[in-house]
Amino acid sequence: MSRIMVSVLLLSTLLGCSRAADAPSGEAPATKADKNLLYAENFDHYPDGAMPEDWWAEGGVRVWVENKRLRTDADPDEPGRVPGIGLTVFNRQVFSGDLRVEFDVHVISSSINANNMNFLLFTSDPEGRPLEETRETRKDGTYSLYHNLNGYIFTFVNERNDRPEARFRFRRCPGFELLSETFALEARVGSTYHIAISRKGNRLAIAVDGKEILSAIDEAEPWREGLIGLRTFRSDLWWDNFKITRLD
Numbered sequence: 001m002s003r004i005m006v007s008v009l010l011l012s013t014l015l016g017c018s019r020a021a022d023a024p025s026g027e028a029p030a031t032k033a034d035k036n037l038l039y040a041e042n043f044d045h046y047p048d049g050a051m052p053e054d055w056w057a058e059g060g061v062r063v064w065v066e067n068k069r070l071r072t073d074a075d076p077d078e079p080g081r082v083p084g085i086g087l088t089v090f091n092r093q094v095f096s097g098d099l100r101v102e103f104d105v106h107v108i109s110s111s112i113n114a115n116n117m118n119f120l121l122f123t124s125d126p127e128g129r130p131l132e133e134t135r136e137t138r139k140d141g142t143y144s145l146y147h148n149l150n151g152y153i154f155t156f157v158n159e160r161n162d163r164p165e166a167r168f169r170f171r172r173c174p175g176f177e178l179l180s181e182t183f184a185l186e187a188r189v190g191s192t193y194h195i196a197i198s199r200k201g202n203r204l205a206i207a208v209d210g211k212e213i214l215s216a217i218d219e220a221e222p223w224r225e226g227l228i229g230l231r232t233f234r235s236d237l238w239w240d241n242f243k244i245t246r247l248d
Contacts, residue, residue, distance in 0.1 A: 039093060039244040044068045056132060059141015060087025060232075069238040072230060074141070075111050086141035088120070089230040090131060095122070096225035098247040100198040103239055107189045110235040115158040115166075115187040117237065119197060120229030121204075123151035126174060131227055143233065147176040151226050152218075154197055154206060158187040170204055170216040172223075179204070180216035200247050 046052055046065040057063040060074040061084045074087035107115045125131055126149065138145045146153065153176075155169040165183035172179055185208060196207040202222045205215040230239055 036246040036248070037243070038095060038099065038246055039091075039242065041242040042068065042240060043070055054092050055089055056092070056135065058088045058090070058135055058138045060084055060089075063087070063089055066238070069106075069240040070230075071108075071236075071238050072232055073236045074232045075109060075234050075236045083140040085234050086143050087232050088138070088141050088146060090120075090123070090227050091229070092132065092227070094225060094227060095244060098198075098200040100196055100245050100247055101228060102194065102196045102241070102243045102245075104192055104194050104241045106192040106238050106240075107187065108236040108238065109189060110158075112234050113158055113160055114234045115189060116231075116233040116235045117156040117187065117193070117195075118231030118233075119154040119195070120146065120227070120231055121152040121154065121197060121199065122223040122226035123149050123229055124223075124226035126150055143231075146173065146229075146231070148174050150174065151223055152179075152199070152204060153231070156187055156193070156195070156206075156208075159183065168206060168214045170206070170214065172218060172220070179218060180214055182214045184213050194241075198247065 043052065043065050046068070048066055050065045051063060052065065052070065055070070060072060061076050062073045064071055072087055072089055074085055076084035101119070101121065105117050107117065110116065123131065123146070125134060151173055153171045153173060155167065155171070157167050159165065159167045163183065164186060166185050166187035167181070167183055169181045170179040171177060194209050198205050199222065202218045203215060204218065206213050
């Protein structure tokens with residue numbers, strides 16, 4: 001190849017690189033974190049009073065968006081109003097695999113100082129029916145009805161037995177089997193907690209504000225697919241900043 005042709009090819013390559021560098025890049029390349037993101041919701045696009053279309057409620061007093069957060073009230077004013085004291089809110093999307101669920105939760109009030117913050121992971125019907133189709137069988141939100149479903153229940157609640165620490169638990173259902181329990185921190189009115197719940201293989205873990213509080217090993221075949229749900233009892237809460245990511 002002649003020196004002239006080599007020079008032309010070299011100049012063409014340099015010009016091409018220059019154009020590529022100068023050209024608008026458009027959107028930034030997706031990062032690993034972006035690719036692993038399965039779901040995100042901060043309720044910013046809902047007006048006050050709305051019920052988000054990708055969630056449904058069972059029991060409680062009321063569920064609605066307020067100040068760009070999801071408000072869940074299960075603490076009725078009327079003493080003895082049993083149908084309103086238990087509340088579960090399910091997201092309609094099915095999640096599976098190894099993942100981490102993160103969210104903020106805040107206790108507004110609790111007339112019996114329960115300050116109850118529960119979370120359901122990989123919930124499904126043992127007979128394979130879509131949970132939303134059977135929601136009427138759980139319309140009063142009675143807690144025991146969820147013990148018969150597949151999945152895990154995480155509990156963060158005020159102990160209320162002259163003990164300052166909150167109670168943390170992991171249970172496996174059906175059967176409401178206790179996998180792990182500890183007492184730590186406090187479940188306080190007026191505090192916002194950032195919760196991270198993860199399941200990788202047969203290990204489950206709970207972290208609060210970046211610190212792992214409790215872990216459990218599911219010795220049985222771990223649940224790998226189902227719905228996520230929010231749960232409370234005799235408490236008025238808000239929830240926000242949901243993020244669900246795949247764990248490698």
